[in-house]
Amino acid sequence: MLKTLFAVAALLLFGPSPQQPAAKPADATIPAEAARMVNPVTPTPESQAHVKKVYGYDCAMCHGANGDGKGDLVADMKLKLKDLTDPAALKDMTDGELFYIIKNGKGQMPSEGDRAKPEDLWNMVILVRSFARKGPTAATP
Ligand code: HEC
Structure with missing residues (x-):
């Protein structure tokens, strides 16, 4: 009798509960550690020109040529x-958060992932911020 009760209780406790998905969704909260990362690169005209080109291929179709x-x-x-x-x-987002979103994607945004080197991704963060500083003409050569 006691055994049966235990079995019923166990079934109620551990029974047909839905499985937790193993993978986090793309727009899961950014880890605090990632958000705190400091941009290690110093932009040069060459590195910015390079990521501007990548931006034109990989980002402008959504974000617009000038952001x-x-x-x-x-x-x-x-x-x-x-x-x-x-x-x-972008004023409330850290460089680390922008880096993380560009690297891993978010919601409908695809990840840049391993297509770009970390150094390029950090330069991309600087480029993305520069749209605001320089205004709508930023991307015009
Ligand atoms: C298919 C369209 C698409 C492409 C391509 C894309 N993005 Fe996004 N991006 C989005 C969407 C949608 C969001 C908003 C995601 C959310 O908050 O759910 C976003 C968010 C961002 C953000 C965070 C700020 C914000 O607007 O919320 C940055 C920074 C960003 N994208 C940069 C880039 C860069 C750099 C590239 C190219 C490497 C890129 N994106 C490519 C669609 C895109």
Whole structure:
């Protein structure tokens, strides 16, 4: 009798509860450790020119050539993007957070992952911030 009760209790406790997904979703909260990372690169005209080119290939179709969030894919994918030319857009995000998002993607944004070297990703963070400082003409050569 006691055994049966125990079995029932165990079933109720550990029974048909849904499995937790093993992988975190792409937009999981950024680890505090990652958010605290300090940008280790000093931008040079060459490194910025390089990431500007990469940005043109990998990012502009969503974020827009000058970061205004009006890229070609926005309508098709129904994206909601910040206007990065607005200094308020990224002011509450650390360099570490931007690095993490660019490296790992977020929501509908694909990850840049291993396509770019960490050094390039940090330069990308600087580029993305520069859209706001220089305004809408930043990406025009
Ligand atoms: C397919 C469209 C797409 C592409 C390509 C893309 N992004 Fe994004 N990006 C997004 C979306 C959507 C968000 C908002 C994600 C969220 O908050 O859910 C975002 C967010 C960001 C953010 C965080 C600030 C914000 O607006 O929330 C940065 C920085 C960023 N992207 C930079 C880049 C860079 C740099 C590249 C190229 C390496 C890139 N993105 C490529 C769609 C894209």
